[in-house]
Amino acid sequence: MALDALQHLGLQPASEVILESVVEEQSTGNGTLMTRLKGYKADVALIPESEGEILVRANTRVLWFQVEARGTPVNTRGMGTGMNAVDAFWRVIGALEGVGGRMEPKKS
Structure with a gap:
């Protein structure tokens, strides 16, 4: 144009x-x-x-990265004795949402 x-x-x-x-x-x-x-x-x-x-x-832009959770994986019958990777990543997701909110462009 x-x-x-x-x-x-x-x-x-x-x-x-x-x-x-x-x-x-x-x-x-x-x-x-x-x-x-x-x-x-x-x-x-x-x-x-x-x-x-x-x-x-x-x-x-899109940011690609990998996150690794460390811990002892366990079967569902022993959930309280080990690590649940999904639960661990909820904290990561929450932190990323906070960063994403700060990176959002301000529209005027």
Whole structure:
């Protein structure tokens, strides 16, 4: 849309504009990495998001990680004598929800 508007006004961008559509940008960033490895460099990047027709200046991404619970696993008949991994992860989930709430962008 911005390029169309410039063209409609008889103007052109002051420098080269590169349009790159990448894969895996949500979960791994591999598409963006490949763009960099191909040698593309930029002073500015506009990353369209599914937010209607607005520009997003900054965004959070998906974070992948592993969590390991340590303890003695036991059969259900001896639950009080060992560790229940599901119960242990409730604390992890609660902590992550707290972090996620602080990372949510403020909409104005």
